[in-house]
Amino acid sequence: MAPDDSSKEAIMSATFDALCERGYANLTMQSIADEFDKSKSLIHYHYDSKDDLLAAFMDHLLENFVDMVTGCGGQDPVDELRRMAEIVIVGGDDGHDPNDFHTALLGLRAQAPYDEQLREQLARNDERIRELIADIVREGQERGQFDESVDPEAFAALFRYAIEGTQVHGVILGDAAQTDEVLAAVDDLIVDRLLAGEEGGE
Amino acid sequence: MAPDDSSKEAIMSATFDALCERGYANLTMQSIADEFDKSKSLIHYHYDSKDDLLAAFMDHLLENFVDMVTGCGGQDPVDELRRMAEIVIVGGDDGHDPNDFHTALLGLRAQAPYDEQLREQLARNDERIRELIADIVREGQERGQFDESVDPEAFAALFRYAIEGTQVHGVILGDAAQTDEVLAAVDDLIVDRLLAGEEGGE
Numbered sequence: 001m002a003p004d005d006s007s008k009e010a011i012m013s014a015t016f017d018a019l020c021e022r023g024y025a026n027l028t029m030q031s032i033a034d035e036f037d038k039s040k041s042l043i044h045y046h047y048d049s050k051d052d053l054l055a056a057f058m059d060h061l062l063e064n065f066v067d068m069v070t071g072c073g074g075q076d077p078v079d080e081l082r083r084m085a086e087i088v089i090v091g092g093d094d095g096h097d098p099n100d101f102h103t104a105l106l107g108l109r110a111q112a113p114y115d116e117q118l119r120e121q122l123a124r125n126d127e128r129i130r131e132l133i134a135d136i137v138r139e140g141q142e143r144g145q146f147d148e149s150v151d152p153e154a155f156a157a158l159f160r161y162a163i164e165g166t167q168v169h170g171v172i173l174g175d176a177a178q179t180d181e182v183l184a185a186v187d188d189l190i191v192d193r194l195l196a197g198e199e200g201g202e
Numbered sequence: 203m204a205p206d207d208s209s210k211e212a213i214m215s216a217t218f219d220a221l222c223e224r225g226y227a228n229l230t231m232q233s234i235a236d237e238f239d240k241s242k243s244l245i246h247y248h249y250d251s252k253d254d255l256l257a258a259f260m261d262h263l264l265e266n267f268v269d270m271v272t273g274c275g276g277q278d279p280v281d282e283l284r285r286m287a288e289i290v291i292v293g294g295d296d297g298h299d300p301n302d303f304h305t306a307l308l309g310l311r312a313q314a315p316y317d318e319q320l321r322e323q324l325a326r327n328d329e330r331i332r333e334l335i336a337d338i339v340r341e342g343q344e345r346g347q348f349d350e351s352v353d354p355e356a357f358a359a360l361f362r363y364a365i366e367g368t369q370v371h372g373v374i375l376g377d378a379a380q381t382d383e384v385l386a387a388v389d390d391l392i393v394d395r396l397l398a399g400e401e402g403g404e
Contacts (some may be wrong), residue, residue: 011238040371042272050404091281091297097234103315106312106315107312109370109374110308110309110312110374110375112373112375113308113373113374113376119374119375119376119378122374122375123375123376123378123379125370126375126379127378130373130380149231150390151386151390153380153386154378154383154384154385154386154387155387156383157383157384157387158383158384158387158388158390161367161368161370161371162360162363162367162383163367164367164370164371165363165364165365165366165368165370166359166363166367167369167371168311168363168366168367169328169363169366170316171314172311172312172314172315172321172324173314173321173324173325173365174315174321174325175330176321176325176329177325177328178332178355181355181356181358181359181360182356182360182363183361184353184356185353185356185357185359186360188352188353188356188357188360188395189360189391189395192394192395193390193391193394193395199323
């Protein structure tokens with residue numbers, strides 16, 4: 001890893017920490033610098049503004065998310081979809097409290113109606129993730145594992161908004177959210193909808 | 203309708219207008235009074251505080267929502283589920299811009315992690331709506347229309363969070379949200395998962 005990459009990585013990690021600790025509304029360059037071991041000037045050297053830094057942070061989150069779901073590639077499509085549901089609903093294994101992170105994420109998303117640049121980036125990330133889900137569905141269909149009659153894009157939109165909606169309700173409702181029931185239902189959905197061909201045929 | 207009911211109804215309507223116009227963050231008793239034809243003192247006569255009024259408003263929204271979905275009762279379970287998805291994702295026929303209303307709703311929900319009373323009320327409403335969905339699924343099962351093997355509570359959690367998650371993404375992403383695809387996929391979900399017994403089944 002080039003030195004440049006390693007300081008960017010450290011800035012991303014400090015941003016993650018600051019966001020989890022203070023929430024989106026209270027996030028400042030100073031609060032990020034407070035979580036950063038090296039000089040604050042290094043942050044300003046790499047990023048002109050908080051908006052720049054946040055845009056880079058969201059790209060970084062997206063790449064990590066895709067890596068966590070797909071691993072080294074060649075995985076079982078069912079496992080990939082289950083892992084994605086688990087990461088989004090329960091949380092990834094990244095050393096942060098998933099509640100804090102999901103709360104910060106909701107705070108950021110709730111700003112999108114008032115911030116065009118943010119909205120455009122969220123829309124690009126959303127599209128990328130829906131494409132990833134649709135690709136996993138297509139892969140399962142090509143392997144003959146998944147029912148051919150499923151529309152990959154429509155399934156992807158439903159799957160993504162269902163697991164993201166569950167994450168959002170986990171933040172909004174706390175323990176009252178039925179996240180376990182949804183995880184079970186998502187599993188049913190994968191098994192019954194996608195693997196339907198295995199049991200019933202066409 | 204008793205006079206008392208009619209002024210409460212008018213206060214609810216003024217609250218709806220103020221919320222759509224200003225968003226949750228800028229909602230004040232004065233902004234509600236500005237949308238209210240009668241004396242502001244009437245608002246204070248009925249509600250001690252903004253929190254009181256908002257609690258009553260959320261009960262009012264919930265009752266309206268249940269009425270819109272179930273109509274006069276005895277409806278077809280498939281139609282009820284489709285209507286619920288349509289109201290949540292596209293918007294109800296209540297004379298307000300659904301985008302404004304959904305944006306205000308997201309602003310309100312995003313406050314829940316910081317406001318215990320609000321969170322408890324949202325959790326109660328969430329439970330009530332999931333129970334409604336589960337009841338509709340049970341009704342379909344009793345009529346022999348729906349697959350008996352579907353767990354009504356798990357389906358309810360998935361269905362609710364999927365359509366609410368779609369509403370939230372509609373607010374966050376604007377036109378980039380794939381709401382049409384989700385409506386089609388929700389329909390597939392109802393048809394394939396719940397009505398599965400009709401085609402294949404035992």
